[in-house]
Amino acid sequence: MAWKTDKFHKRFAESEIGTIRKPWKGRIKVALVYPNTYHVGMSNLGFQTVYDLLNKIDHVVCERGFLPTDKRQGSGRIITIESGSPISAFDVIAFSVSFENDFPNLLTILEKAGLPLRSSNRESPHPLIIAGGVTFFLNPEPVAPFVDCFLIGEAEAILPRFFDTDLPDLLNQDRTSCLKTLAQNVPGTYVPEFYNATYHSDGTFRAVEPVLDVPVKIERRFLKDLSRAPTCSAVLTSDTTFDRTFLIEVSRGCPHGCRFCSTGFVYRPPRFRPLSLLEKCMQHGVSMTDQIGLVGASVSDHPEINKLCSQKFEKDIRISFSSFRADALSPELLSVLRQSKVKTATIAPDAGSQRLRNIINKGITEQDILNAAETLVAEGIPNLKLYFMVGLPLETMDDVEAIVTLCKQIKHKFLKSSRARKRIGEITVSLSSFVPKPFTPFQWVAMDDIGSLKSKIK
Ligand code: SF4
Structure with a gap:
């Protein structure tokens, strides 16, 4: 028609x-x-x-x-x-x-x-x-x-x-x-x-x-086995955030279970696609473009991520990651980021103090965060994005102050590495408010009120 x-x-x-x-x-x-x-x-x-x-x-x-x-x-x-x-x-x-x-x-x-x-x-x-x-x-x-x-x-x-x-x-x-x-x-x-x-x-x-003869409970449907279900870009266009990047989902769900995060709970159990399937997806993507984006809640957790990224192709390709954990930066991953000329890396401490990171079950230490900041910049990634939240359960003003302290410590490492490379990029700090999500351990925790959130952000 x-x-x-x-x-x-x-x-x-x-x-x-x-x-x-x-x-x-x-x-x-x-x-x-x-x-x-x-x-x-x-x-x-x-x-x-x-x-x-x-x-x-x-x-x-x-x-x-x-x-x-x-x-x-x-x-x-x-x-x-x-x-x-x-x-x-x-x-x-x-x-x-x-x-x-x-x-x-x-x-x-x-x-x-x-x-x-x-x-x-x-x-x-x-x-x-x-x-x-x-x-x-x-x-x-x-x-x-x-x-x-x-x-x-x-x-x-x-x-x-x-x-x-x-x-x-x-x-x-x-x-x-x-x-x-x-x-x-x-x-x-x-x-x-x-x-x-x-x-x-x-x-x-x-x-x-x-009110009718229909199921009392709605069953959430999910795919038990991802090994025969590739999930990749169908259409490439320059008019997206990822500019002609062929996206491949490597995993669904996340094994970490941060207590505020719905992804860690609604997609349980976490499932990883086998290397053989991902290699085929990558070959298909390389036939269409030279930019591959690996997508997942925590791409660096894939047990064979290093092998996947070390595949050789006839042309140079750039590989980017939707996410990686600050405690999982292997030499192989860093090498891929360097070769792919990634300009910005994201680190998500989510909370400023170790006490609050433990409460939310973040599972990374201050040292992991500082090491990641220093290493990423030393490997030639000039810009960092940092994600934090305010209004988390059991938060005190000391935890809020700790965000500022941690940012200063990261800045110190960032400048040290940047000066060594004779190029100083930018640090962007993103601060959002905690919103309780269904199916997470924090689902019944009240959201902080607006006045309190505003005073914390000041
Ligand atoms: S915040 Fe990230 S690491 Fe934590 S459960 Fe969610 S996806 Fe996983």
């Missing part, structure tokens, strides 16, 4: 390698929407993975939509990159959401698409609005009134069943029958309108109970 597209979407489409275009006829049409701009969405490997997975299903055609960057873009309409079609023309609109901050954008997109915001006000022929992503493993309730159904779990473990060959028939039924069949037959499907929340007399939450 041909729709009038615009110069913004044409520019995005023309700058891409790997765009998937499939004929619409006879297929379920899915608009996969990232509730933020093209640049942000295309930097998200989870979003790209869903795009690839859906298009691998023969009877599905999946196109991508994003929040317009500015008013000139498509006159504010939400149209897809592949065919320039309005998302309201699709059978299904699938939101892929990784961050709670994007929740308001989900509503903006529904409004711009001309669709009723509330699920209860939509009916056939409106598209089915579904949503998935890690933010909904944690808590789908903030946007529950606006979504017809959530897919709770990892995409590979739930999408093939959800989009099986009966879905075209179900989409022709009335909305409630379609959703009921999905909720009853596809584990991980949560239809908010089929559940009621109940509360104690003091107003505190009691339970969520089904």
